[in-house]
Amino acid sequence: MAKEAAGRARPGRAPAPAGRRARPRQAEVARLAGVSQATVSLVLSGRDLATGRPISAETRAKVLDAAHSLGYVPDPAASRLAAARNNLLGVFSFTATFPTDVRHSYYPFLVGVEQEAAAQGYDLVLFTGSSTGGAGAGGGALSRVRLADGCLFLGRHAPADELRRLVADDFPVVHVGRRDEPEGLAWVGADYVSASREVVAALAGLGHRRVLLVREDDDAPASTDRERGFLDGLADSGLPAGSDAVYRSGDPRHDLTAERVRAWVAEGVTAFVAEETDTGAAWRALRAAVDAAGLDCPGEVSLALLGSPPADLADEPAPMGFDIPRPALGAEAVRLLASRIAGGPAEGTLVACAFRPGATAGPPPSPRTPHPSS
Amino acid sequence: MAKEAAGRARPGRAPAPAGRRARPRQAEVARLAGVSQATVSLVLSGRDLATGRPISAETRAKVLDAAHSLGYVPDPAASRLAAARNNLLGVFSFTATFPTDVRHSYYPFLVGVEQEAAAQGYDLVLFTGSSTGGAGAGGGALSRVRLADGCLFLGRHAPADELRRLVADDFPVVHVGRRDEPEGLAWVGADYVSASREVVAALAGLGHRRVLLVREDDDAPASTDRERGFLDGLADSGLPAGSDAVYRSGDPRHDLTAERVRAWVAEGVTAFVAEETDTGAAWRALRAAVDAAGLDCPGEVSLALLGSPPADLADEPAPMGFDIPRPALGAEAVRLLASRIAGGPAEGTLVACAFRPGATAGPPPSPRTPHPSS
DNA sequence: CGCATTACCTAATGCGCATTAACGAGTAAT
DNA sequence: ATTACTCGTTAATGCGCATTAGGTAATGCG
Numbered sequence: 001m002a003k004e005a006a007g008r009a010r011p012g013r014a015p016a017p018a019g020r021r022a023r024p025r026q027a028e029v030a031r032l033a034g035v036s037q038a039t040v041s042l043v044l045s046g047r048d049l050a051t052g053r054p055i056s057a058e059t060r061a062k063v064l065d066a067a068h069s070l071g072y073v074p075d076p077a078a079s080r081l082a083a084a085r086n087n088l089l090g091v092f093s094f095t096a097t098f099p100t101d102v103r104h105s106y107y108p109f110l111v112g113v114e115q116e117a118a119a120q121g122y123d124l125v126l127f128t129g130s131s132t133g134g135a136g137a138g139g140g141a142l143s144r145v146r147l148a149d150g151c152l153f154l155g156r157h158a159p160a161d162e163l164r165r166l167v168a169d170d171f172p173v174v175h176v177g178r179r180d181e182p183e184g185l186a187w188v189g190a191d192y193v194s195a196s197r198e199v200v201a202a203l204a205g206l207g208h209r210r211v212l213l214v215r216e217d218d219d220a221p222a223s224t225d226r227e228r229g230f231l232d233g234l235a236d237s238g239l240p241a242g243s244d245a246v247y248r249s250g251d252p253r254h255d256l257t258a259e260r261v262r263a264w265v266a267e268g269v270t271a272f273v274a275e276e277t278d279t280g281a282a283w284r285a286l287r288a289a290v291d292a293a294g295l296d297c298p299g300e301v302s303l304a305l306l307g308s309p310p311a312d313l314a315d316e317p318a319p320m321g322f323d324i325p326r327p328a329l330g331a332e333a334v335r336l337l338a339s340r341i342a343g344g345p346a347e348g349t350l351v352a353c354a355f356r357p358g359a360t361a362g363p364p365p366s367p368r369t370p371h372p373s374s
Numbered sequence: 375m376a377k378e379a380a381g382r383a384r385p386g387r388a389p390a391p392a393g394r395r396a397r398p399r400q401a402e403v404a405r406l407a408g409v410s411q412a413t414v415s416l417v418l419s420g421r422d423l424a425t426g427r428p429i430s431a432e433t434r435a436k437v438l439d440a441a442h443s444l445g446y447v448p449d450p451a452a453s454r455l456a457a458a459r460n461n462l463l464g465v466f467s468f469t470a471t472f473p474t475d476v477r478h479s480y481y482p483f484l485v486g487v488e489q490e491a492a493a494q495g496y497d498l499v500l501f502t503g504s505s506t507g508g509a510g511a512g513g514g515a516l517s518r519v520r521l522a523d524g525c526l527f528l529g530r531h532a533p534a535d536e537l538r539r540l541v542a543d544d545f546p547v548v549h550v551g552r553r554d555e556p557e558g559l560a561w562v563g564a565d566y567v568s569a570s571r572e573v574v575a576a577l578a579g580l581g582h583r584r585v586l587l588v589r590e591d592d593d594a595p596a597s598t599d600r601e602r603g604f605l606d607g608l609a610d611s612g613l614p615a616g617s618d619a620v621y622r623s624g625d626p627r628h629d630l631t632a633e634r635v636r637a638w639v640a641e642g643v644t645a646f647v648a649e650e651t652d653t654g655a656a657w658r659a660l661r662a663a664v665d666a667a668g669l670d671c672p673g674e675v676s677l678a679l680l681g682s683p684p685a686d687l688a689d690e691p692a693p694m695g696f697d698i699p700r701p702a703l704g705a706e707a708v709r710l711l712a713s714r715i716a717g718g719p720a721e722g723t724l725v726a727c728a729f730r731p732g733a734t735a736g737p738p739p740s741p742r743t744p745h746p747s748s
Numbered sequence: 749c750g751c752a753t754t755a756c757c758t759a760a761t762g763c764g765c766a767t768t769a770a771c772g773a774g775t776a777a778t
Numbered sequence: 779a780t781t782a783c784t785c786g787t788t789a790a791t792g793c794g795c796a797t798t799a800g801g802t803a804a805t806g807c808g
Contacts (some may be wrong), residue, residue, distance in 0.1 A: 022543065022544070023520075023543040023545070025763095025764060025765085026764070026765065027764085035787075035788085036787065036788045036789075037764090037765080037788090038765095038766080038767080038768090038787075038788060038789075038790095039786085039787060039788075040765095041764095041765060041766055041767080042766085042767090042787090045765090045766075047766080047767090054784085054785050054786055054787090055786070055787085056785085056786065056787095059786075059787080071539060073516045073517050073520075073539075074517055074764085074765075075455070075517075075520055075763090075764055075765075076451075076517055076518060076520055076521050077450075077451045077452075077454040077455045077460075077520065077521055077763090077764080077765095078451075078455050078763070078764035078765045078766090078793095079764080079765060079766080080451040080765095080793090081449075081451045081452050081455050081763090081764080081765075081766095081792095081793050081794065081795090082764070082765040082766045082767080082792080082793055083765070083766050083767085083793085084766095084793075086451075088518065088521070114502075123517075123518050124501075124502065125499055125500065125501060125518065125521070126499065126500035126501075126502075127498075127499060127500075128488075128498065128500075142447045143447050143448055143449075143450055143497075144450060144462065144497050144499065146397075146447075146449055146450055146451065147450050147451055147462075147499070147521050165445065165447075169396065169397040170396070171397070399793095399794060399795085400794070400795065401794080409757075409758085410757070410758045410759080411758090411794090411795080412757075412758060412759080412760095412795095412796080412797080412798090413756090413757060413758075414795095415794095415795060415796055415797085416757090416796085416797090419795090419796075421796080421797090427756090428754085428755050428756055428757085429755095429756070429757080430755080430756065430757090433756075433757080448794085448795075449793090449794055449795075451793090451794080451795095452763095452793070452794035452795045452796090453794080453795060453796080454763090454795095455762095455763050455764065455765090455793090455794080455795075455796095456762080456763055456794070456795040456796045456797080457763085457795070457796050457797085458763080458796095
């Protein structure tokens with residue numbers, strides 16, 4: 001082609017402003033060590049040992065010395081471009097700003113993520129949904145995320161379309177939390193169904209025959225799974241699992257009054273179960289209503305929470321329920337992501353929750369007065 | 375050289391596994407639009423308009439259409455490699471894990487950082503010091519950081535050698551907090567000297583003649599600045615500013631006893647000032663000792679804190695002192711970093727703190743009993 | 749009508765690194 | 779001694795994008 005024209009055009013970047021000594025490149029290391037750049041790359045990436053690539057110990061030493069004396073550090077952007085990987089894992093959270101808010105706290109997840117990432121030889125990079133800077137064309141999340149080899153998404157507010165897009169491009173993505181929406185999305189989630197079922201089984205085992213679930217008006221998988229587990233649990237124990245076993249309210253704090261609780265108790269309900277949410281509204285409302293109704297908790301009614309109590313109620317007696325193994329979930333997510341990066345399948349994984357006996361449940365009161373259901 | 379050999383070797387990356395349709399490149403956009411890749415780059419980066427580069431409106435439209443219909447998103451790694459910039463700002467914090475701990479909370483800074491970054495058209499990327507993954511050779515921080523165009527460093531635990539290295543490589547770095555150590559490091563800091571001085575002036579203005587500073591055994595600039603401001607403030611008001619005006623303890627909780635406080639008061643000290651630290655140890659110890667000594671706070675002794683009270687003491691009466699304008703500091707840091715990226719100088723900037731009258735300081739007790747000092 | 753502009757666009761090149769075909773130098777086998 | 783390898787290293791190439799020197803067609807000027 002125009003090969004003979006070579007030498008005429010001289011585009012590319014202008015040389016760095018004089019006086020600025022730039023960071024050393026592999027080429028400099030190579031020159032100092034008296035070898036080629038390719039050898040430097042082989043040695044420094046350890047690909048020689050791993051793939052049984054033959055590099056003499058002497059050359060290795062020369063290269064490593066040179067790299068060390070120059071203080072060589074690889075350019076992650078170049079690595080990613082050339083090798084399509086740079087050992088970086090992205091973590092994307094869609095909180096308002098930084099994932100620093102303790103209430104929404106992703107923190108426990110992140111602990112597990114961090115540990116497992118380190119174990120797998122990955123470094124972490126965090127992205128947030130808020131900064132909608134001016135990164136040229138394209139959506140905010142989409143572009144930044146590709147700096148890393150793969151990305152974890154936290155929180156139910158992960159925008160479906162961006163996720164869909166990443167999945168379509170076959171970019172390794174793992175969502176923390178069960179999620180069906182974008183077909184082909186990998187996720188890890190807590191097994192709310194089994195855990196909720198277990199809680200109901202425990203209550204039934206204590207002798208409760210009428211158990212009521214209090215939930216908010218939200219159709220996230222996290223909520224529906226709990227309800228399903230609850231109903232399954234009732235069915236398991238042969239208890240009535242009709243729709244009147246679930247009380248659903250958009251504003252429990254308002255709707256869940258002491259009178260209502262008393263009415264339920266009069267009908268024969270001996271145990272209440274609340275779903276866990278960000279705010280813990282259902283649980284708070286339930287506790288408050290039971291208190292207001294003057295009912296003794298482990299004595300007259302039993303309570304359970306399908307999750308962990310909010311942080312600010314940590315000093316109250318632990319409710320019966322289950323704990324989400326958040327660090328384990330995070331770690332599992334990293335493992336799955338690593339597998340995806342390596343070309344593994346995009347599967348969904350459930351992690352079991354730990355049952356918590358707590359101190360808010362006991363046998364139903366008195367010689368059980370049979371209330372003929374219906 | 376071996377130019378005639380061209381065509382024989384066919385290295386480079388293996389083509390993507392069949393079936394995986396990859397993310398679109400500029401080349402695809404170009405093909406669809408019927409123009410060259412270079413034109414696509416020009417149009418999409420807006421460099422045509424900015425630099426008065428002549429691109430016909432028709433071509434622009436064709437390119438933009440094509441890009442949109444393909445859902446093109448730029449690869450940040452490639453951008454960074456080619457242009458040495460990708461509109462990403464790094465934020466590096468050296469907390470144990472993620473910057474989620476409320477106590478060390480960098481949160482207020484980050485709020486400002488985030489706002490200003492968005493305003494300047496940058497997106498943010500967070501790094502943490504903990505993940506010491508296996509990113510090949512080289513230090514953890516050093517490599518990751520270069521993904522971004524520049525980086526903010528938070529916290530006094532930023533490792534000096536890595537910072538030095540980045541500065542030496544002329545990588546744009548701004549440290550949040552005054553810092554002299556690596557020569558040529560840009561920083562933004564709060565003006566503790568002036569603020570502390572102001573607090574002392576306020577106490578002197580109330581009539582106090584003997585004021586004592588309680589500080590921890592730490593030589594970070596944040597501490598020494600406060601001491602200097604304190605001493606300057608004493609000098610300003612003509613008060614004795616000898617070394618006995620400062621009580622320094624490695625473990626205030628232990629050393630700062632009620633007896634000691636009583637002794638100081640007997641010597642004529644009427645006001646105490648504590649430095650602010652991560653833990654708030656000095657302030658806690660001071661409060662506790664004064665309480666234990668049975669001294670009424672605004673009445674018999676005045677107290678001041680050179681900073682903001684720890685979060686868990688937020689409901690106590692606000693101490694006299696000053697507040698660090700953390701969001702403003704964060705914003706200023708971003709401005710400075712942007713300037714550095716654009717080639718600006720590596721300067722240090724002080725931001726003024728806001729004086730807080732509080733409720734822990736009043737006039738000294740009684741008809742001032744002149745205690746001949748010494 | 750010939751030459752200089754001007755307006756638009758493209759070819760060519762490199763950023764820093766990973767990858768791989770191929771080559772030179774030994775060594776073993778035939 | 780020639781072939782057949784193995785070992786150690788390098789040259790060449792491209793990742794996806796930005797950049798810049800030209801090139802080409804349309805226009806201005808005398």
